[in-house]
Amino acid sequence: DGGITQSPKYLFRKEGQNVTLSCEQNLNHDAMYWYRQDPGQGLRLIYYSQIVNDFQKGDIAEGYSVSREKKESFPLTVTSAQKNPTAFYLCASGQGLVDEQYFGPGTRLTVT
């Protein structure tokens, strides 16, 4: 059945290490998004991609990088340059211009 998968569900890393979060969708959606959520706060957009091989920075892109080599996949790398990487990371996809976004189950990243 169709959906968005994110792995792993929980991830622990030491400070100074880069880490890549996986996001895959089989909904045939063109657009994909990465958000982070901190306790008591709304979701904030990190990066988004409207089409393969193209992506745009969101509001808080510093310290993150992405790629979109395939329509189904939109991995996010949290680099050591990200000052406060510990957060709940959510990937979403949508069918482009005006449709709603649908979320994966998220990855909880803890960096110590």
Next chain:
Amino acid sequence: RKEVEQDPGPFNVPEGATVAFNCTYSNSASQSFFWYRQDCRKEPKLLMSVYSSGNEDGRFTAQLNRASQYISLLIRDSKLSDSATYLCVVDPSGSARQLTFGSGTQLTVLP
């Protein structure tokens, strides 16, 4: 002023009660509006889109007031399973490129 503002709550209501949440947005050019539901430590799930004419889905009614720049969500006959955080979401550009999320309103329905 935040782009999307919600009362964080918590709202604690007895089962069977009617509860309403409001959300205000700052960008008068905003085009699309949504309510999402988020259970504790889970991903947000789309509850309903909000149309200019208002819309209803079972016990849930959403309304948009463009003049006052707010949207509302009404839940009738609350169930225990309605306990969650409700996120107000606005697409300021109409492109779904940059949805803006409110911080959420926490609802607990008590037996």
